[in-house]
Amino acid sequence: MVTKKYWIAGTILxxxxxxxxxxxxxxxxxxxxxxxxxxxxxxAWSPAENQITAVxxxxxxxxxxxxxxQVYLPSYRISQIISRNxxxxxxxxxxxxxxxxxxxxxxxxxxxxxxxxxxxxxxxRVRATGIDGLKxxxxxxxxFELRKIDKKWQIVSVEEKQVVER
Amino acid sequence: MTSGYFIRVxxxxxxxxxxxxxxxxxxxxxxxxxxxTYVTGSFNFCFALRYMLSKPAPxxxxxxxxxxxxxxxxxxxxxxxxxxxxxxxxxxFLDGRKMAEPYVKGQCDWNVLxxxxxxxxxxxxxxNRTMPADTHTFGQTPVSRIAGxxxx
Numbered sequence: 001m002v003t004k005k006y007w008i009a010g011t012i013l014x015x016x017x018x019x020x021x022x023x024x025x026x027x028x029x030x031x032x033x034x035x036x037x038x039x040x041x042x043x044a045w046s047p048a049e050n051q052i053t054a055v056x057x058x059x060x061x062x063x064x065x066x067x068x069x070q071v072y073l074p075s076y077r078i079s080q081i082i083s084r085n086x087x088x089x090x091x092x093x094x095x096x097x098x099x100x101x102x103x104x105x106x107x108x109x110x111x112x113x114x115x116x117x118x119x120x121x122x123x124x125r126v127r128a129t130g131i132d133g134l135k136x137x138x139x140x141x142x143x144f145e146l147r148k149i150d151k152k153w154q155i156v157s158v159e160e161k162q163v164v165e166r
Numbered sequence: 167m168t169s170g171y172f173i174r175v176x177x178x179x180x181x182x183x184x185x186x187x188x189x190x191x192x193x194x195x196x197x198x199x200x201x202x203t204y205v206t207g208s209f210n211f212c213f214a215l216r217y218m219l220s221k222p223a224p225x226x227x228x229x230x231x232x233x234x235x236x237x238x239x240x241x242x243x244x245x246x247x248x249x250x251x252x253x254x255x256x257x258x259f260l261d262g263r264k265m266a267e268p269y270v271k272g273q274c275d276w277n278v279l280x281x282x283x284x285x286x287x288x289x290x291x292x293x294n295r296t297m298p299a300d301t302h303t304f305g306q307t308p309v310s311r312i313a314g315x316x317x318x
Contacts, residue, residue: 107234123233137196139237163232163239164290166281166305 029110032118032146035153036105039064040124044102045095054095062087066147066154073160075140098128098136106139116148121161189214190317191235199292199302200240202271203227204316212238216315221246222288225269230290231313238313239303241290242269251289253278253299272296281306288312 042060049057065084072079082090094101108122121143128136145157186192191212195204204210204227212229222228222243230239244267245251245260252259256274258267274295283289283306291304 106236107232109233121233123237125237139232139239141232163230163311164241164303164305164307166278 026110026113028113028115028118028148032110032113032120032153033108035064035146035155036108036120036122036144039155040103040105046100058088058091061091063152064155066149066156069155070157070159072158073140074162075138075160097131099131101126101128103127118146118148118153120144120146191314193229193238195240198297199294200227200242201294203242203269203293204240211317212314213317214314217309217312222309222312222315225267226315228288228290228315229313230307231311235313239290240316241292241304241307243288244291245283245289247283247285247287249289250280250282251278252280256295269293270295286310 039061042057042064045054045057062084065082065087067084068081069084070081104125104127105122106125109120111119111121113119121141124140124142126136126138126140130136141161141163143157143159143161144155145159146153147156148154191214193210193212195208195210196206198206212235223246224243226243228241228243230241232238244258244265250261252262253276256276258265259280270293272295276295276299278299281289287306287308289304289306292302294302
């Protein structure tokens, strides 16, 4: 039989956990990280990927991008503002260039959150195989700017940070 | 098992965590840019206290922090702040003088225009110069980005 003191101890424990979650967990930072990790997951494909999966994936990437997004990736000779509607075109071009691709975000950190904006930085580990069979395995430091629109964090800028400069 | 046993286990676990998180950070080398000195797949530790009392200087091999310490670059320091670095037909020139680089093996045909290393920066490059300069990550990096040096 559960005695009264166990009930009290249990209640205090639950209250302590709830208080910790409420005051010490940065839920917005978690949401930003979740959105970016999800983006990395959607930016992956293999030759075996079927059309339906590809369309679903592209739609998921589109949902994470704001109406316009500034992309600056000098390693890939990209510096332009892309529209959300252009995402399928760019991903199709990328898929024609790389037969498989995977991106993993390491050391993902939210640098600042000032609602409705947030900044995050990560080391993107990009592994890809070109259509010519050449393997590409590189790490880039990427900075993201996000804006909270309709309760969803959307990416407004992607910028490669220089670790070494020539 | 006594409470003393659990305390000893806890102390060992915490010490190991602190040492391998902040002092000797284990890492696995991936990539060929430091071959043949360091080959892909080999294991090492980043000694994070290496530059506590000194500054990186040629020909030190250093680990360079990216967004954090899970993925780092492994490169060799070839020049420090104020020096002018240049590659001519694969040879390294510092302030106009040709430098001997016994750690570089294989043919190299790099040509890189002279660049002066900024204050607070060092110039880093990999030992594998057989790869084209376009595909090799090298150049100036802030000293503050240097996380440490490989233990061996």
